[in-house]
Amino acid sequence: MGNEQNYFRKERLPYIWCPGCGNGTVLSCATKAIGTMDWDQNKIVAVSGIGCSSRSTGYLDFNTLHTLHGRALPFATGVKMANPELNVVVFTGDGDCTAIGGNHFMNDSRRNIDLTVILFNTNIYGMTGGQYSPTTPVGYRATTAQYGNIEPPFDIVNLAIGAGATFVARTTVANPKELQSMIELGLRNKGFSLIEVVANCHEQFGRINDMKKPVEVIQWIRNQVVSIEDAKSLSAEELQSKVVTGVFRNEPRPEYVETYDRTIMSAALKQG
Amino acid sequence: MSESLFLQGNEACAVASIRAGLRFYGGYPITPSSEVAEVCSVELPKIGGRFIQMEDEIASIATIIGASLAGAKSMTATSGPGFSLMQEALGYAIIAEIPIVVVNVQRGGPSTGHPTGCAQGDLMQARWGTHGDHPIISIYPESVSEVYYETIRAFNLAEKYRQPVVFLMDEILAHMRESIPLHDNIEIVERKKYNVDPKDYKPYAIENDVPTMADFGAGYRFHVTGLYHDETGFPDVSGKRIQSTIDRLHRKIENNLNDICKWEEVQTNDAEILFLAVGPQARAVKMAVKTLRARGVKAGLFRPITVWPFPEERFTQLAAKAKTLVVTEMNKGQMASEVRKYKTPNLKIHSITKVDSKMISPDEIIEQIEGVC
Numbered sequence: 001m002g003n004e005q006n007y008f009r010k011e012r013l014p015y016i017w018c019p020g021c022g023n024g025t026v027l028s029c030a031t032k033a034i035g036t037m038d039w040d041q042n043k044i045v046a047v048s049g050i051g052c053s054s055r056s057t058g059y060l061d062f063n064t065l066h067t068l069h070g071r072a073l074p075f076a077t078g079v080k081m082a083n084p085e086l087n088v089v090v091f092t093g094d095g096d097c098t099a100i101g102g103n104h105f106m107n108d109s110r111r112n113i114d115l116t117v118i119l120f121n122t123n124i125y126g127m128t129g130g131q132y133s134p135t136t137p138v139g140y141r142a143t144t145a146q147y148g149n150i151e152p153p154f155d156i157v158n159l160a161i162g163a164g165a166t167f168v169a170r171t172t173v174a175n176p177k178e179l180q181s182m183i184e185l186g187l188r189n190k191g192f193s194l195i196e197v198v199a200n201c202h203e204q205f206g207r208i209n210d211m212k213k214p215v216e217v218i219q220w221i222r223n224q225v226v227s228i229e230d231a232k233s234l235s236a237e238e239l240q241s242k243v244v245t246g247v248f249r250n251e252p253r254p255e256y257v258e259t260y261d262r263t264i265m266s267a268a269l270k271q272g
Numbered sequence: 273m274s275e276s277l278f279l280q281g282n283e284a285c286a287v288a289s290i291r292a293g294l295r296f297y298g299g300y301p302i303t304p305s306s307e308v309a310e311v312c313s314v315e316l317p318k319i320g321g322r323f324i325q326m327e328d329e330i331a332s333i334a335t336i337i338g339a340s341l342a343g344a345k346s347m348t349a350t351s352g353p354g355f356s357l358m359q360e361a362l363g364y365a366i367i368a369e370i371p372i373v374v375v376n377v378q379r380g381g382p383s384t385g386h387p388t389g390c391a392q393g394d395l396m397q398a399r400w401g402t403h404g405d406h407p408i409i410s411i412y413p414e415s416v417s418e419v420y421y422e423t424i425r426a427f428n429l430a431e432k433y434r435q436p437v438v439f440l441m442d443e444i445l446a447h448m449r450e451s452i453p454l455h456d457n458i459e460i461v462e463r464k465k466y467n468v469d470p471k472d473y474k475p476y477a478i479e480n481d482v483p484t485m486a487d488f489g490a491g492y493r494f495h496v497t498g499l500y501h502d503e504t505g506f507p508d509v510s511g512k513r514i515q516s517t518i519d520r521l522h523r524k525i526e527n528n529l530n531d532i533c534k535w536e537e538v539q540t541n542d543a544e545i546l547f548l549a550v551g552p553q554a555r556a557v558k559m560a561v562k563t564l565r566a567r568g569v570k571a572g573l574f575r576p577i578t579v580w581p582f583p584e585e586r587f588t589q590l591a592a593k594a595k596t597l598v599v600t601e602m603n604k605g606q607m608a609s610e611v612r613k614y615k616t617p618n619l620k621i622h623s624i625t626k627v628d629s630k631m632i633s634p635d636e637i638i639e640q641i642e643g644v645c
């Protein structure tokens with residue numbers, strides 16, 4: 001505990017992000033959670049793709065890998081397989097992970113490789129100027145959906161569960177305490193963990209949807225939040241416009257690299 | 273008694289990669305390369321290495337870059353369609369200077385083309401497939417035994433120059449079986465280990481144009497990105513920095529051509545008809561050269577083994593002495609266009625090409641040049 005300040009490359013601050021952007025909150029909760037893990041700082045690897053959220057890795061004093069758009073997960077998979085001693089945390093966004101990187105997301109969930117994925121869901125492509133993403137709600141505007149988005153958004157949590165992830169949670173930047181504790185649970189799961197964080201991009205998502213200020217988007221998020229327990233009493237229709245938060249799955253099963261070593265490697269070694 | 277192996281090219285590539293120190297393979301099945309993956313999946317875990325079949329070729333190359341950063345010598349193998357998908361990440365490995373070996377077992381293209389067809393259509397893709405100005409090292413052997421030894425050299429060059437190496441093969445090499453004489457004195461290049469204070473460590477501090485990067489997890493925490501970066505690894509897009517980085521990436525290859533370039537010459541001393549061919553197609557040319565010599569025609573062959581960078585210096589020396597250059601290739605003339613850019617005054621260039629999924633036979637070659645010389 002308390003290591004989190006050492007986890008920042010202070011000389012790289014301030015953040016490149018717009019003032020008031022929710023990404024800073026996620027990063028600060030993530031470092032606090034990592035600080036509880038008793039990990040050797042030299043053995044932590046942070047991997048990201050491309051986009052606003054993926055700039056996170058540059059600020060963290062770990063082994064950091066800023067990769068290609070959508071590809072954080074396969075890069076991270078290679079790191080973990082080459083050296084399973086390394087603790088690998090992935091920082092990604094809604095577009096990065098579920099559009100261009102969707103195939104990798106499904107397959108790493110299925111493999112249950114020990115990666116903790118922190119997905120910043122801002123409902124928009126922020127860095128490229130506010131185009132609609134796979135999580136832009138129907139009817140909301142984006143620079144490429146000026147008449148309102150018609151594509152139903154992904155339910156990222158259900159996607160991860162369907163694909164086999166062993167720890168799946170959703171929370172928002174409006175609740176940093178819960179966010180930190182969920183990341184911590186994800187880090188502790190020996191397997192594929194997904195923490196979806198609904199975050200405010202007031203600059204792109206907010207501005208084009210009449211919520212210019214950070215607080216307005218945070219309030220918009222807050223208004224939709226319903227806990228997993230309360231959600232049980234709501235109809236499917238009522239749930240459509242809600243952000244259900246909580247831990248949706250925490251069911252360990254054998255981790256990929258451990259299984260590889262225990263089955264494939266030991267069989268191969270016997271064969272010689 | 274010296275030992276030998278009897279293998280097909282794909283198996284030879286896999287076995288040699290393990291001899292070179294391969295510890296991680298990530299790939300996606302594709303004809304005609306799949307045996308490389310199959311052999312690696314069996315052999316790697318026997319030596320404590322790991323194999324994974326990824327969801328596509330984009331993931332395959334991404335995963336080997338990650339593994340290489342974590343310290344494992346890494347490889348993937350594919351064919352044209354998969355090689356096309358790998359281009360973006362190939363550029364990443366070039367700019368981030370991560371050693372990897374990418375095997376492209378060529379087949380007929382474009383697109384799905386002819387999965388089991390013989391072709392040499394990816395020579396230019398190997399050179400220029402990824403976007404932006406970049407150097408590349410690409411090797412193309414002619415026989416199974418050369419596949420074995422050149423695979424090892426591919427790993428050595430990748431490690432030494434922190435540069436991806438594109439290892440070209442084709443349908444013929446992939447599935448032809450030949451013997452490989454084994455010898456003991458094989459050089460294996462290992463990555464440097466570091467003893468500088470982590471506080472002073474700069475991953476892209478440059479010695480002889482090649483950076484000294486530590487493995488992730490070794491105690492040197494640093495940043496890697498595909499953005500232009502300074503010697504600390506952090507983004508820097510000032511004009512001066514971009515220019516000097518791109519210049520250096522080229523220089524680290526250009527200043528070491530003697531080490532990187534490799535070729536074979538057959539009867540080039542007095543050659544008036546100089547053939548240029550690469551890969552197994554060169555073997556048909558060798559037979560044509562023999563027949564022509566028997567008829568009193570002064571024919572010879574120049575065969576780049578390192579295709580990229582093209583061994584320009586030696587080529588222009590030989591071309592200066594020849595009257596006619598005959599470029600023989602299983603594509604629409606990719607090498608022929610390449611050599612036209614080198615200054616070879618008075619040289620007649622004759623291009624023999626074929627794209628019908630078959631090698632150009634010695635008879636066809638002789639027939640084609642009869643009118644020329």
Ligand code: SF4
Pocket residue numbers: 016017018020021022023052053122126127200201202203204205
């Ligand atoms: S564009 Fe949006 S997500 Fe990106 S930094 Fe600005 S507020 Fe944050």
